[in-house]
Amino acid sequence: xxxxxxxxxxxxxxxxxxxxxxxxxxxxxxxxxxxxxxxxxxxxxxxxxxxxxxxxxxxxxxxxxxxxxxxxxxxxxxxxxxxxxxxxxxxxxxxxxxxxxxxxxxxxxxxxxxxxxxxxxxxxxxxxxxxxxxxxxxxxxxxxxxxxxxxxxxxxxxxxxxxxxxxxxxxxxxxxxxxxxxxxxxxxxxxxxxxxxxxxxxxxxxxxxxxxxxxxxxxxxxxxxxxxxxxxxxxxxxxxxxxxxxxxxxxxxxxxxxxxxxxxxxxxxxxxxxxxxxxxxxxxxxxxxxxxxxxxxxxxxxxxxxxxxxxxxxxxxxxxxxxxxxxxxxxxxxxxxxxxxxxxxxxxxxxxxxxxxxxx
Numbered sequence: 001x002x003x004x005x006x007x008x009x010x011x012x013x014x015x016x017x018x019x020x021x022x023x024x025x026x027x028x029x030x031x032x033x034x035x036x037x038x039x040x041x042x043x044x045x046x047x048x049x050x051x052x053x054x055x056x057x058x059x060x061x062x063x064x065x066x067x068x069x070x071x072x073x074x075x076x077x078x079x080x081x082x083x084x085x086x087x088x089x090x091x092x093x094x095x096x097x098x099x100x101x102x103x104x105x106x107x108x109x110x111x112x113x114x115x116x117x118x119x120x121x122x123x124x125x126x127x128x129x130x131x132x133x134x135x136x137x138x139x140x141x142x143x144x145x146x147x148x149x150x151x152x153x154x155x156x157x158x159x160x161x162x163x164x165x166x167x168x169x170x171x172x173x174x175x176x177x178x179x180x181x182x183x184x185x186x187x188x189x190x191x192x193x194x195x196x197x198x199x200x201x202x203x204x205x206x207x208x209x210x211x212x213x214x215x216x217x218x219x220x221x222x223x224x225x226x227x228x229x230x231x232x233x234x235x236x237x238x239x240x241x242x243x244x245x246x247x248x249x250x251x252x253x254x255x256x257x258x259x260x261x262x263x264x265x266x267x268x269x270x271x272x273x274x275x276x277x278x279x280x281x282x283x284x285x286x287x288x289x290x291x292x293x294x295x296x297x298x299x300x301x302x303x304x305x306x307x308x309x310x311x312x313x314x315x316x317x318x319x320x321x322x323x324x325x326x327x328x329x330x331x332x333x334x335x336x337x338x339x340x341x342x343x344x345x346x347x348x349x350x351x352x353x354x355x356x357x358x359x360x
Contacts (some may be wrong), residue, residue: 001303001330001331002017002303002307002332003017003018003238003302003303003327003330004016004018004301004327004331004356005017005230005307005314006025006049007049007076007123007288007313008259009050009257009262009312009313010169010219010220010221010257010258010290011153011220012050012093012168013167014049014050014093014169014313015049015084015091015285016045016047016048016049016059016130016327017049017306017312017313017314018049018050018313018314018315018316018318018326018327018330019048019049019050019051019052019131019292019313019315020045020048020050020051020052020315020316020317020320020326021052021055021294021295021315021316021317021320022052022053022054022055022171022173022347023098023317023318023320023344024055024065024068025038025041025054025066025227025344025346026053026065026066026068026248026272026345026347027041027067027207027346027347027352028034028067028068028069028298029067030061030066031065031070031073031075031076031208032057032068032069032070032073032076033069033070033073033075033076033079033084033227033313034076034079034080034213035079035241036044036082037348037352037353038069038079038083039082039083039280040353041085041352041353042094042237042273042351043082043083043085043086043087043090043353044090044324044325044353044357045286045320045324046086046087046090046091046092046324047091047324047325047326047327047328048092048224048326049093049313049314049327050093050095050313050319051087051092051093051094051095051177052094052095052097052260053069053083053094053095053096053097053099053167054068054097054313055068055070055071055099055173055178056067056068056069056070056097056099056162057069057072057099057100058070058071058072058098058099058100058151058154058157058158059072059100059151059156059158060072060152061116062099062100062154062179063101063105063109063152063153063176064099064102064105064106064109064112064115064131065101065105065109065127065128065129065130066103066109066131067131067346068099068127069324071096071098071162071165072154072158072161072162073158076161076224076236077161077164077165078140079167079246080162080166081163081165081166083167084165084167084168085166085245086207086222088166090353091220094167094168095163095167095169095170095171095223096162096169096170096171097160097169097170097171097173097225098159098162098170098171098172098173098177099149099173100114100153100154100155100173100178100179100180101115101117101178101179101335102117102129102178102179102182102187102188103115103116103121103122103123103140103179103182104123104137104233105128105140105176105209105338106128106130106135106137106138107138108130108131108132108135109130109131109353112138114138114139114140115138115140115141116140116141116142116143116147116151116179116210117140117142117188118142118143118181118182118183118188118189118191118195118196119141119142119188119189119190119191119196120139120140120141120142121139121187121188122136122137122138122139122141123137123177123191123234124137124187124228124234125234126233126234128245128320129269129345132308136297137220141357145193145194147194148205151179151209152205152208152209152212152346153212155209155212155213155216156212156213156215156216157171157216158170158240158246158276159213159216159217159222160216160217160344162217163221163287163312168214169217169220169221169222169223169257170217170222170223170224171222171223171224171225171260172206172209172210172213172225173225174206174209174224174306175226175227175228175230175262176223176227176230176232176233176262177223177232177233177234177346178207178233179205180206180209180229181204181226181233181235182233182235183195183196183202183204183205183206183232184202184203184235184237184243184244184247185205185235185236185237186233186236186237186238187234187235187236187237188234189202199239199242199246200246201245202243203246203247203250206224206247207247207250207251207254210222210251210254210256211225211254213256213285214254214255214256218254219254219255219257219316220257221255222249222252222257223256223257223258223260223289223292224256224258224259224260225259225260225261225262225294226244226247226259226260226262227242227262227263227295228240228241228243228261228283229262229263229264229270229274229275229279230239230262230263230264230265230270230275230295231264231266231268231269231270231271231309232265232268234239234338236271238336239333240274240275241275241277241282244283245283245286245345248283248286248287249286250291251287251289252286255290256264256278256289257290258289258290258291258292259287259289259290259291260282260290260292260315261277261279261280261283261287261291261292261293261294261311262295263278263280263293263294263295263296264279264295265295265296266296278291280308280310280311281310284310284311285310289311290312290313291310291311291312292312292313292314293305293309293310293311293313293314293315294315294317295316295317296302297314297315297316297318302314302316318339319336319339321339322336322337322339322340322346322353322355323336323337323355324355325358326359328358329358332358334358337355339351
């Protein structure tokens with residue numbers, strides 16, 4: 001089974017080709033500090049060839065949802081050190097996903113401050129989870145060029161903090177409707193300056209952040225996650241194929257380790273003008289870095305994807321959430337636990353660290 005074979009990712013040796021994808025779990029405290037349960041949660045899943053953490057806020061300004069972790073204070077960094085040490089002690093590899101939510105936030109959880117975004121355009125057709133329940137999205141403030149520059153620096157500092165905390169690398173979260181992908185979409189970016197108006201300008205922010213990350217920690221420790229045809233967060237592009245083709249061509253000029261390529265989700269159908277092409281076939285073949293395929297895979301479809309030869313690693317979300325020992329279950333063709341969707345976001349141990357292991 002290709003899924004269980006060793007592989008290389010940059011300078012990292014992975015014991016299998018199964019990655020645990022980033023999943024927000026909302027178990028940090030009000031100061032964005034993770035605790036002992038989070039140490040246990042990731043340690044339980046150290047049999048993955050690679051763990052991507054839940055999205056981690058790069059700064060206070062990056063805050064979108066309550067009880068999500070950060071990596072910009074000493075207390076947060078020290079807490080993450082306990083996670084990385086335990087994962088490493090159990091033979092695991094763990095990468096920090098770096099997050100700025102942009103307009104996908106609410107002033108309730110931002111000390112009364114509106115979120116920043118490329119343009120003052122609110123998310124349409126969805127509500128936001130806040131500490132006071134679901135709320136309509138607010139109209140964000142347009143981020144200034146000076147604030148863009150500071151945000152790019154914040155990404156670089158967060159990357160350095162992640163390496164200090166013991167992570168094996170970092171991933172730019174440029175998917176799912178958060179700030180980097182907001183710059184790429186006309187539904188969130190109507191700027192007329194150097195960060196909007198045409199495809200090269202709209203891709204500029206992502207490329208500048210990636211260069212900052214590479215400079216900060218070295219390209220062999222850097223990757224990016226993109227979701228070209230996934231409209232979550234009201235991400236509607238006029239020309240998604242053209243936009244992401246350009247972005248990938250420019251990313252190919254940079255020296256970094258991998259691209260995690262997320263396929264569209266059937267629960268969030270793409271607009272009618274979007275191509276029906278398979279994202280791995282269409283974009284994966286363009287990417288010169290290692291391709292990690294993400295979203296909706298089971299054992300059979302993941303193995304089939306690896307057999308095609310475009311993707312070298314498959315990342316799994318809820319399967320790893322509900323099955324901490326997923327590689328062992330695949331190897332033994334064992335039954336899988338069902339995820340408890342009611343406990344995915346927030347709460348205590350239930351649905352977080354109490355999923356049964358084989359032979360428990």
